[in-house]
Amino acid sequence: xxxxxxxxxxxFGSSDRxxxxxxxxxxxxxxxxxxxxxxxxxxxxxxxxxLDRPIAxxxxxxxxxxxxxxxxxxxxxxxxxxxxxxxxxxxxxxxxADAGVDFIAMEFVPGSPLNRLLVKKxxxxxxxxxxxxxxxxxxxxxxxxxxxxxxxxxLAIRSGT
Numbered sequence: 001x002x003x004x005x006x007x008x009x010x011x012f013g014s015s016d017r018x019x020x021x022x023x024x025x026x027x028x029x030x031x032x033x034x035x036x037x038x039x040x041x042x043x044x045x046x047x048x049x050x051l052d053r054p055i056a057x058x059x060x061x062x063x064x065x066x067x068x069x070x071x072x073x074x075x076x077x078x079x080x081x082x083x084x085x086x087x088x089x090x091x092x093x094x095x096x097a098d099a100g101v102d103f104i105a106m107e108f109v110p111g112s113p114l115n116r117l118l119v120k121k122x123x124x125x126x127x128x129x130x131x132x133x134x135x136x137x138x139x140x141x142x143x144x145x146x147x148x149x150x151x152x153x154x155l156a157i158r159s160g161t
Contacts, residue, residue, distance in 0.1 A: 021034075021042070021044060021059070022034070025049075026046075026057065026059070026098045026099070026101055026103055027094075027096055027098040027103070027105075028048065028049045028050045029046040029047065029048055029049070029055065029057050029103075029105060030046055030047045030049060031044045031045075031046045031057065032044065032045045032046055032047060032054075033045045035056065036113065040060060040061060040064045040070055040073070040074060041058050041059050041060045041061050041064065041074070042058070042059050042061070043056055043057070043058045043059075044056070044057045044058075044059065045057075045108055046105075048093075048105070053108075054108040055093060055105050055106060055107065055108050056090070056105075056106045056107065056108045056109070057103055057104070057105055057106075058103060058104040058106065059101055059102070059103050060074045060101075060102040060103070062100075065102060071102065074102060074104070075095060077104070078092050078095040078104045079095075080142075080145075080147045081106070081147075083145060083147075084141060084142060084145055084147070086137075086138055086141040086142075088134045088135070088137055088138035088141075089138050089141065089142065090106050090107040090109060091106065091107040092104060092105070092106050092107075093105040093106055093107070114131065
């Protein structure tokens with residue numbers, strides 16, 4: 001059953017696509033900018049005010065919370081990723097809820113998503129092989145641990161350029 005307090009003053013207005021979250025505080029994180037948007041939530045760059053470092057904060061959409069299966073998947077995503085320790089897989093710092101907003105706090109990796117990089121320039125074969133090897137290595141580590149990656153990799157992969 002949906003929590004009626006989630007929709008009261010929710011920053012998830014259908015037209016603003018998460019813009020009203022900017023400069024807002026969720027737990028001890030201050031939201032700085034929107035990074036990406038997916039089916040279940042929106043990912044923001046935020047500042048961890050306890051540890052004074054940038055993080056990525058994934059926020060679950062209220063309509064996803066209304067679906068117990070999606071909320072369970074969101075939590076399982078965090079638990080699965082937190083069990084992995086690999087240089088090409090982000091680290092999960094925390095999961096929680098604040099003022100009716102469920103979130104995953106994770107490592108912020110600077111750079112651009114690979115899909116944006118590919119729009120700007122064509123990769124040479126060496127660069128393509130380098131990215132492919134990193135993706136394959138990370139997916140192998142996840143699969144070895146029994147974890148299936150469900151996101152489109154171009155959204156999840158970040159380039160240092």
